[in-house]
Amino acid sequence: MKKCLCSICHHRLPKEKFYPEKKRAGGVSSRCIHCQKNYDKKRFWGGRQAYFEKYRVNNIEKVRAKWKAQYALKIGKLIKKPCEVCGKKKTEMHHPDYGHPLKVRWLCHKHHIQLESGSLGERGIYL
Numbered sequence: 463m464k465k466c467l468c469s470i471c472h473h474r475l476p477k478e479k480f481y482p483e484k485k486r487a488g489g490v491s492s493r494c495i496h497c498q499k500n501y502d503k504k505r506f507w508g509g510r511q512a513y514f515e516k517y518r519v520n521n522i523e524k525v526r527a528k529w530k531a532q533y534a535l536k537i538g539k540l541i542k543k544p545c546e547v548c549g550k551k552k553t554e555m556h557h558p559d560y561g562h563p564l565k566v567r568w569l570c571h572k573h574h575i576q577l578e579s580g581s582l583g584e585r586g587i588y589l
């Protein structure tokens with residue numbers, strides 16, 4: 463029986479202990495099934511954690527910036543402006559940088575969504 467070497471646990475195992483992988487020379491994966499499963503699990507959770515952490519940090523900044531801007535608006539430090547694209551009076555705040563809570567841009571709902579999605583770039587308007 464042909465045995466293959468696992469690149470992770472360095473055990474020589476029968477071919478059946480590996481996932482088939484046609485594009486490789488031996489026709490099987492370089493990791494045994496057991497190691498492959500561990501690897502996938504680790505990669506899956508590692509990726510998730512990084513994602514949630516980034517999301518959490520982003521969100522705290524976002525909430526903080528919005529809150530500060532709302533307050534500045536209330537005390538008159540920040541003044542509501544019409545949409546910078548179409549001039550519509552009913553506008554929403556857009557923060558190009560949450561690190562600068564009082565640096566906001568005013569856009570109507572429609573143009574705000576377009577700006578966030580990047581489709582206003584065609585008109586020369588960027589975040």
Ligand SMILES: [Zn+2]
Nearest residue numbers: 468471494497
């Ligand atoms: Zn292994």
Ligand SMILES: [Zn+2]
Nearest residue numbers: 545548570573
């Ligand atoms: Zn608009």
Ligand SMILES: [Zn+2]
Nearest residue numbers: 555556557578
């Ligand atoms: Zn926005």
